[in-house]
Amino acid sequence: MATGIPDEARQRHGELSQELDDANYRYYVLDQPTISDADYDRLMRQILELESEHPELITPDSPTQKVGSPITTEFDTVEHLERMQSLDNAFSTDELSAWVARAEKEVGTLASFLCELKIDGLAVNLTYEQGRLVRGATRGDGRTGEDITNNIRTIEAIPTQLKGEDIPDVLEVRGEVYLPVEAFEKLNESLVDAGKAPFANPRNGAAGSLRQKDPRVTAKRPLNMIVHGFGTWTGGTQPESQSHAYEVMRSFGLPVSDRYTVVDGLEEVRHYIEHYGENRHEPAYEIDGVVVKVDQLTLQRRLGSTSRWPRWAIAWKYPPQEVNTRLLDIRVGVGRTGRVTPYGVMEPIKVAGSTVAYATLHNADEVRRKGVKIGDMVVLRKAGDVIPEIVGPVADLRDGSEREFAMPTHCPECDTELRAQKEGDVDIRCPNARNCPAQLRERLYFVAGRGAFDIEALGYVAATALTQPLEPDDPPVKNEGDLFHLDIDELKKIKSVVREQRTGLPKIDPKTGEEKVVTFFATKAGEPKKTVDKLFEELEKAKRQPLWRVLVGLSIRHVGPTAAQALAREFRSMDRIIEASEEELTAVEDVGPTIAAAVKDWFEVDWHREIVEKWRAAGVRMEDEGSEGPRPLEGVSVVITGSLESHSRDSATAAVQALGGKVSSAVSKKTGFVVFGDSPGSKYDKAVKLGVPLLDDAGFAVLLEKGPDAATEVAITSEE
Ligand SMILES: NC(=O)c1ccc[n+]([C@@H]2O[C@H](COP(=O)([O-])OP(=O)(O)OC[C@H]3O[C@@H](n4cnc5c(N)ncnc54)[C@H](O)[C@@H]3O)[C@@H](O)[C@H]2O)c1
Numbered sequence: 001m002a003t004g005i006p007d008e009a010r011q012r013h014g015e016l017s018q019e020l021d022d023a024n025y026r027y028y029v030l031d032q033p034t035i036s037d038a039d040y041d042r043l044m045r046q047i048l049e050l051e052s053e054h055p056e057l058i059t060p061d062s063p064t065q066k067v068g069s070p071i072t073t074e075f076d077t078v079e080h081l082e083r084m085q086s087l088d089n090a091f092s093t094d095e096l097s098a099w100v101a102r103a104e105k106e107v108g109t110l111a112s113f114l115c116e117l118k119i120d121g122l123a124v125n126l127t128y129e130q131g132r133l134v135r136g137a138t139r140g141d142g143r144t145g146e147d148i149t150n151n152i153r154t155i156e157a158i159p160t161q162l163k164g165e166d167i168p169d170v171l172e173v174r175g176e177v178y179l180p181v182e183a184f185e186k187l188n189e190s191l192v193d194a195g196k197a198p199f200a201n202p203r204n205g206a207a208g209s210l211r212q213k214d215p216r217v218t219a220k221r222p223l224n225m226i227v228h229g230f231g232t233w234t235g236g237t238q239p240e241s242q243s244h245a246y247e248v249m250r251s252f253g254l255p256v257s258d259r260y261t262v263v264d265g266l267e268e269v270r271h272y273i274e275h276y277g278e279n280r281h282e283p284a285y286e287i288d289g290v291v292v293k294v295d296q297l298t299l300q301r302r303l304g305s306t307s308r309w310p311r312w313a314i315a316w317k318y319p320p321q322e323v324n325t326r327l328l329d330i331r332v333g334v335g336r337t338g339r340v341t342p343y344g345v346m347e348p349i350k351v352a353g354s355t356v357a358y359a360t361l362h363n364a365d366e367v368r369r370k371g372v373k374i375g376d377m378v379v380l381r382k383a384g385d386v387i388p389e390i391v392g393p394v395a396d397l398r399d400g401s402e403r404e405f406a407m408p409t410h411c412p413e414c415d416t417e418l419r420a421q422k423e424g425d426v427d428i429r430c431p432n433a434r435n436c437p438a439q440l441r442e443r444l445y446f447v448a449g450r451g452a453f454d455i456e457a458l459g460y461v462a463a464t465a466l467t468q469p470l471e472p473d474d475p476p477v478k479n480e481g482d483l484f485h486l487d488i489d490e491l492k493k494i495k496s497v498v499r500e501q502r503t504g505l506p507k508i509d510p511k512t513g514e515e516k517v518v519t520f521f522a523t524k525a526g527e528p529k530k531t532v533d534k535l536f537e538e539l540e541k542a543k544r545q546p547l548w549r550v551l552v553g554l555s556i557r558h559v560g561p562t563a564a565q566a567l568a569r570e571f572r573s574m575d576r577i578i579e580a581s582e583e584e585l586t587a588v589e590d591v592g593p594t595i596a597a598a599v600k601d602w603f604e605v606d607w608h609r610e611i612v613e614k615w616r617a618a619g620v621r622m623e624d625e626g627s628e629g630p631r632p633l634e635g636v637s638v639v640i641t642g643s644l645e646s647h648s649r650d651s652a653t654a655a656v657q658a659l660g661g662k663v664s665s666a667v668s669k670k671t672g673f674v675v676f677g678d679s680p681g682s683k684y685d686k687a688v689k690l691g692v693p694l695l696d697d698a699g700f701a702v703l704l705e706k707g708p709d710a711a712t713e714v715a716i717t718s719e720e
């Protein structure tokens, strides 16, 4: 018995071993892990650390000394001709460069490095005798795997007979079997539909599909494979390098990746890693890293292996995008148009660089499709900047206390009965558009947004404070009509909660566990904050915004910036838009019958008209400049490219529009003029190609002052 190891360390080692063995079993045998890979890796690091402090703890049965899984009785076992190994990991640039340095020290700087993707699937070993597939097996514990030959035969990408010349007598092909991401999503949907537990990720989906007792089930799953190595290779052409082996195997008809590359040193390796770090979702399959291998086989042999992995290869792992966390509740949020959206409320957790506590579940159908229940441990996924997503439940951890989610029947914020707008709509809405505080808050936030009045000082917290203060009872903004009639003294008194922008749910103060209450517009001493001055300043500026922005601010369905600009260009005044008939509206370019009808409907509602009148009374612009003047650029379409000296892009656009012209973004034969500044780009080339007249700064001035005929005379025209 080893001595000198503190009891604590021994006990901790025992616990960690137990946890890891248990995780291995669930992962490799059941294909239903209950902890995330990140958690698993953390436990592994802990036990490795412990063992490096107390080497006596390293026994052959320690999880650190084993590859892969315990063997099950579900399948026959087969011995691999050559051992299958795992891979050493590098989690930082330091670890990677240390590995490269070590390899180069052993074998010299002549080493080339093969970089390839680390596919998140499961390794298989395919044995070909005289070119015929005789066996397929899982990695198992590295020496002995599970015989899954019949299942392997159902995978289309795997040839049962090799083709070409110089076929080896015996060849062990190693590769990764995977389920493409899209197929994984479909599979999970169908599992949930059938009342079964979905897979936590594509890797488990692939393993679960391949390790089926009935090959007919496997045959239905669109599994695929990519080759990443070989074992025994006797007879035929002997490969000289990893890449050579790949190309020979490709010639045999085996599936070899097009994404691998061979490079000379650390810097290029890092480029490859960076590239796929940024384009992680480009391949159709899930990747969790990059594998770097010394390419030359002689050098591989010189480097050799440890008991678990080859010294000539290393896996660079990308930061995890998946974690497990508890789904505490499913609540619903109400959007600007009244749409009701369920959100998962989770125990806050860090993933892909940010802390996540909420994730949208889109609609009731989606909740059902994902098969999640309130109280479940769930797999949460956040890929870089992508919005966090609940992938599915960890069904094996259920204890019966989980509850099914039921869509509420009434609006959580105004208690109005929810309903679908039209029959057959998946979405349900709160029909109380006029008074629902949630819709009001969202609309006000939108009115202040970049696409409308662009009032920076009016963010989500301010929108909440103005529309639903805790105190005073009477909100200063009862609808967006009140926006330009605010009173500083009133603002100072406001107390409100802080809500999370995407969900509308109140934020919880981590210290007190209570909802966060703020006096947003006043200092502790009761004086108006600086933001109030800024808000009033910006409101004044907002009143002078062009008509199209005012139109966007009205939140008329389907009327975004494009339609609003078209309407403003055509009618130039709010009143003329209100008076226009549906036919006249429909006739406008970029405005179709749907938008025309939506505009007509909107202005028919009394309280909508009141908003316009209140804004008008406050001095908000209701007519664009030049609305009464001549329209010399009527029917002329202008494209602006590059940076002009005389104008900013916005002011150039406004100048053209004020004269009745249209500014478009793409050059076509119908384009009247292309105005170009510095670094004009491809639009310039296109204009030259199509023979569209080109105007520089001076030419543009002529267009604005003297009209299209005069401009044509000074324009640069290229005739081909
Ligand atoms: N969540 C859990 O409970 C749990 C349990 C056990 C293991 N795991 C996960 O599995 C990992 C350990 O598994 P492992 O031993 O298979 O190690 P690994 O996944 O880190 O690396 C080795 C494996 O990578 C695969 N691979 C993919 N692309 C490859 C390529 N281009 N070249 C070579 N190999 C490639 C092969 O299948 C190979 O066996 C852990 O780090 C953890 O992430 C998770």
Ligand SMILES: [Zn+2]
Residues within 6 Å of the ligand: 334, 411, 412, 413, 414, 415, 416, 430, 431, 432, 436, 437, 438, 439
């Ligand atoms: Zn409501």
